[in-house]
Amino acid sequence: MSFIEAKDLVHEYIMRDEEGNVEGVQVALDHLDLNVEQGQFIAVLGHNGSGKSTFAKHLNALLVPSEGTLYVGGMDVSDESLTYDIRQTAGMVFQNPDNQIIASVIQEDVGFGPENIGVPTEDIWARVEKSLKAVGMWAYREHSPNKLSGGQKQRVAIAGVMAMEPKCIILDEPTAMLDPDGRKDVLAAVHELNKTKGVTIILITHYMEEVVDADYVYVMDKGKVVMEGNPTGIFSQVETLKEHHLDVPQITMLAHELKQEGLPLKDGILTREELIQEIDRICH
Amino acid sequence: MSLILDNISHIYSQGDAYEKKALDGVSLKIEDGEFIGIIGHTGSGKSTLIQHLNGLLKATEGNIYFNGQDIYDKDYDLRDLRMQVGMVFQYPEHQLFDETVFKDVCFGPRNQGLPEKDVTLRAYEALKNVGLDEKYYDVSPFELSGGQKRRAAIAGVIAMKPQVLVLDEPTAGLDPQGRDEILDMIAENHQRYGNTVILVSHSMEDVAKYVDRIIVMDDGRVRFDGEPKEVFRHYKELEEIGLAAPQVTYLMHDLKDAGYAVSCDATTVEEAKDEIMKMLGSR
Ligand SMILES: Nc1ncnc2c1ncn2[C@@H]1O[C@H](COP(=O)(O)OP(=O)(O)OP(=O)(O)O)[C@@H](O)[C@H]1O
């Protein structure tokens, strides 16, 4: 069995009026099938309203399936007796850096999670140290979160999730509010966790550049997986991506347009280095 | 007709331990009909700056003149200023409050005193412009996805057709097509009506593509102010203050370093393509 296994997963939001009568139903996940192996770095793309956040919320049992099944680390998310264990296995980081830090001192904030799940005090501090170091925020442990930049706040939020020692972290547009530096820092921290600690990463994003280094990409549309593959494979399909309201990294777009001008470039160029190599090849 | 900021400083929590000088002697002249981008690292003062433009924040020091009038004058009608300077805030969820999306978008134009028929028309037009499907018009804004909320918040402001449109990181959370469509729509309206647009953004690519003038904020001050290609020539200094140049600008520099005879001024895909084709053509 895969680490994450969604089969025929359906989620319907039921909208009710003030009296509680059903006004409408919004199908947000529509028989979604998707697998993730432990230790993978997965990116999830999809237009606004395609169901990404809804799926993310199932992964740590904030929502339960209306139909179908979802297993996380072998646990059925529909089984309420497992909710606690599931949340410990899969941690979430959200978009807005200002809504995620509650304590007035950073190290206390990171300690909250483990404390809540009953980790002994001396272990808590060891975990706080390990997580803050992993995201490069150890030097700030005694600071107040108010003074941090958005990127720093997000890294503290990631440390807070890490301190629970989850096998998997889901990040729902963690960089949407950040400046270029903050984006780079957060991405680097997440890749580091994946490489050195083997944490499974599910990254939801609207920035195509952030997907380039993922192991595998899922594209969602109307609650279903409509494309999947490695980044090169996905970004070779410029026109299909556009049909799903998506895009390619700027360098890939430039290569695509140069190709349409008649340059014999290969498909799915993702980086500056690759494009320059191709131009070298043409010129020599 | 213009917006003039004369030596503006803003200090938060003046006098207590959290005192923070968020703006430090900012002077700017914004002409009618300009399309301006504001960039800067988090905390550089962008949001503080633009909230002065509609009088939401009052400068600790300095003056602001809108169409020749001092907005801090006792007799100045700040309510009128807020009708003319429309603002899309950084966190759209703070901007949505009505029962349904449609009612929410009607709020602004109704507040402007437009007849009910026009209010409705404006709301339809705006919602169409931001690409929000009709099936969401009657739902609560809180039942929308993140990007859909953002679209609804933008619709609420463009429905007022303000003379000056200020957008604080409006594309955060939008999918790529939504981002392009909404910025294209804003640029088109700007072309058609000649309104002033001020776009705060963390996307160097978007700023390069749409605006005519970039203002770079750093630590409460204006660090650079000029055309995109001028400003992005300072990419090394921009990196020092947490920013960057567009991806394609870096590519042009790499090509030049690799010995190709190219100019490094390209800041958009179009410009980079033209420059590379020109270079290859002349070989
Ligand atoms: N609380 C809710 N009540 C009712 N419908 C909802 C609710 N939350 C989301 N939806 C609807 O479910 C669908 C999927 O929403 P979801 O938030 O999963 O999208 P998303 O892919 O995360 O979008 P975005 O890129 O904008 O964040 C949308 O049609 C949305 O309007």
Ligand SMILES: Nc1ncnc2c1ncn2[C@@H]1O[C@H](COP(=O)(O)OP(=O)(O)O)[C@@H](O)[C@H]1O
């Ligand atoms: N309401 C506030 N109270 C106190 N300080 C604030 C407030 N809003 C912003 N600041 C501070 O002012 C500075 C500029 O913030 P802001 O204008 O939000 O920057 P930006 O929009 O460029 O990220 C930062 O140091 C920030 O912490």
Ligand SMILES: [Mg+2]
């Ligand atoms: Mg979402």
Ligand SMILES: [Mg+2]
């Ligand atoms: Mg801001």
